[in-house]
Amino acid sequence: MKNRILGADGPQVSALGLGCMGMSEFYSVTPESESESISVLHRALDLGVTFLDTADMYGKGENEKLVGRALSGGRRDQVVLATKFAIHRDPETDARVIRNDPAYIRSAVDASLARLGVDHIDLYYMHRRNPDVPVEESVGAMADLVRAGKVRYLGLSEVNAETLRAAHAVHPITALQSEYSLFTRDIEAEVLPAARGLGIGIVPYSPVGRGLLTGAITSLEGLAADDFRRTNPRFADGNLEANLKLVAELRAVAAESGHTPVQLALAWLLAQGPDIVPIPGTKRIKYLEENCAAADVELTPEQLARIEAAIPASAVSGARYAPDSARHVETR
Known part of the structure; x- marks a missing residue:
């Protein structure tokens, strides 16, 4: 597995990380999921994947516990471990509230450390932004965690360029996690340049x-x-059929190149710059191995042009989130 440096002064990580969310929630979880997921996590480490991504809200904390169990027994030092705070879920109703206040941040990090079973978090993200709390106040509290040795690097997720600049002025931000793919290119206009x-x-x-x-x-x-995708606008009637036509074009390019569509999609992202580190998620070893192989795919300028022609930035049908989730994403 090739490696990249995350941010100007951040850690070295594998060119592709592993998103662990679906191992505990959102994409259907079965009684066998935990053992399968731990096998995937161990195989990822064996393949050289050194960047693991979780969050305190995934599975209401169960995903952090799962990742912690997978890393027990001497494997903690093999990874750059990332988790997130901010989306508080009511244990009774599952209602979600975005919490960015310093008191909550201090309690959230201690809870994550306990669930993960580690003494520090390598990369700690603010998962979503509450505009009622000044970002300078939130990042100031996060910076205190760095000084206390509980966190090594700071990150933000789904924020706009203005928020990113304001946060970085308080303490260096190492990573921005946002949705980005051939199907979602919103960040290219303002956020990516910032x-x-x-x-x-x-x-x-x-x-x-x-x-x-x-x-x-x-x-x-x-x-x-x-499966939460049943409520996702891009999978709704009409939108799904239109989007699958775009995927069919990508499949045609993949067939000619000798790679799979997912490998082309990941290789396209990696080709957007050395500062890009995607975190595809999976619960199956065969898909993990397919994803990891994308790090070795070198696309020619002609192939990159064909991929973008197959899925133009404006051609995707449907919003990326349903309205209730979209309201927690900062507009561009």
């Missing part, structure tokens, strides 16, 4: 369009009843 100007690394989540760009999804029928 991050690059500040020396902030980009960590794209959902880099294969929540599975659409893999070419494996052809309808909703194969998705479990509790």
Whole structure:
């Protein structure tokens, strides 16, 4: 696995990380999921994946516990471990509130450290922004965690360029995690240039369009009843069919290149710059190995042009989030 430096002064990480969210929630979890997921995590480490991504809200804390169990037994030092705070879920109703206040940040980091079973977090993100709390106040509290040795580097997720600059003025921000893929290119206009100007690394989540760009999804029928994609606008009637036509074009390019559609989608992202470190998620070893192979795919300028022609930036149908989730994402 090739490596990249995350941010101007950040840690060295594998060119592709591993998003662990789906191991505990959102993409259907079965009784076998935990053992399978730990096998995937161990295989990822064996393949040279050194960048793991979780959050305190995934599985209401269960995902952090899962990652912690996978790293027990001497494997903690093999990874740059990232987690997030801010999305507080009511244990009874599951209602979500965005918390960015310093008191909450201090309690959240201690809870994450306990669940992960570690003495420090390598990269700590503010998962979502509450505009009622000045970002300078939130990042100031996060900086205190660095000084206390509980956190090594700071990150933000789904913020606009203005917020990014204000945060970075308080304490260096190492990474920005935002949705970015052939299907979601919003950050290219303002956020990406701002991050690059500040020396902030980009960590794209959902880099294969929540599975659409893999070419494996052809309808909703194969998705479990509790799979959140059933409520996602891009998978809704009409939108899904239109988006699958775009994927068919990508499949055609992939067939000619000898790679899979997911490998082309990931290789395209990696080709956008050395500061890009995607975190595709999976619960299956075969998909993990397919994803990791994308780090070795060198696309020619002609191939890059064909991929972008297959999926033009403005051609995707449907919003990336339903309205309730979209309200927590800063507008560009």
